[in-house]
Amino acid sequence: MSIVAIISSPRGKGNTNTIVQAMVNGAKENGKDVKIYNLNSLSNAKGCQACMACKKAVGCAVKDDHAEILKAIRDAEGLIISTPTYFGEACGQFRLLQDRFYSFIGPDFVPNIGGGKKLATVVSCGGGADGAKAMADKIEGAMVGMLKFVPVGKIVFTGANPPDTASKDKTVLDEAKAIGKKF
Numbered sequence: 149m150s151i152v153a154i155i156s157s158p159r160g161k162g163n164t165n166t167i168v169q170a171m172v173n174g175a176k177e178n179g180k181d182v183k184i185y186n187l188n189s190l191s192n193a194k195g196c197q198a199c200m201a202c203k204k205a206v207g208c209a210v211k212d213d214h215a216e217i218l219k220a221i222r223d224a225e226g227l228i229i230s231t232p233t234y235f236g237e238a239c240g241q242f243r244l245l246q247d248r249f250y251s252f253i254g255p256d257f258v259p260n261i262g263g264g265k266k267l268a269t270v271v272s273c274g275g276g277a278d279g280a281k282a283m284a285d286k287i288e289g290a291m292v293g294m295l296k297f298v299p300v301g302k303i304v305f306t307g308a309n310p311p312d313t314a315s316k317d318k319t320v321l322d323e324a325k326a327i328g329k330k331f
């Protein structure tokens with residue numbers, strides 16, 4: 149059993165990546181195996197095709213680079229998701245994968261991935277907390293409400309336009325590591 153961590157930002161050493169890495173370190177200190185996926189490095193990553201194959205058989209029928217990630221999440225005991233705020237929303241890389249989570253829901257609209265997987269959510273933004281917090285709540289809310297994940301922590305990191313803002317902020321790094329230890 150392991151943890152899957154999703155990095156959506158195209159910035160290799162950006163804020164969300166730094167915060168996720170601190171969570172990963174916490175989870176590893178807690179004895180967990182962690183597999184990190186960097187969505188921006190995928191060359192063949194589609195959004196949901198609305199084919200509804202997942203409503204006839206378990207799982208997603210689209211065989212692209214997201215398929216391995218969906219399988220890993222299905223098999224994992226916990227998930228770390230992260231995204232920067234772009235135009236008040238999650239970035240495109242994250243949204244493509246998020247729509248594919250539809251394949252975790254069966255024909256009766258009951259999730260078929262097993263409830264109770266632990267979830268941590270990381271959102272970063274250049275501005276203030278209001279929009280980013282609402283977005284993080286919405287992302288987490290869908291994972292909890294539709295897919296029955298159990299939140300162990302959420303970080304909304306604000307005022308973070310330079311990519312190294314989080315790496316200089318011991319408070320957020322400590323918070324992230326503490327959340328990681330909850331896995």
Ligand SMILES: Cc1cc2nc3c(=O)[nH]c(=O)nc-3n(C[C@H](O)[C@H](O)[C@H](O)COP(=O)(O)O)c2cc1C
Pocket residue numbers: 157158159161162163164165231232233234235236237272273274275276308309310311
């Ligand atoms: C295309 C683009 C759109 C953005 N839109 C917003 C926005 O709507 N609100 C905001 O507060 N920050 C916005 N930002 C700033 C990023 O959310 C911020 O720099 C964030 O910390 C980036 O995370 P990262 O370092 O993990 O890449 C935007 C940045 C880019 C590149």
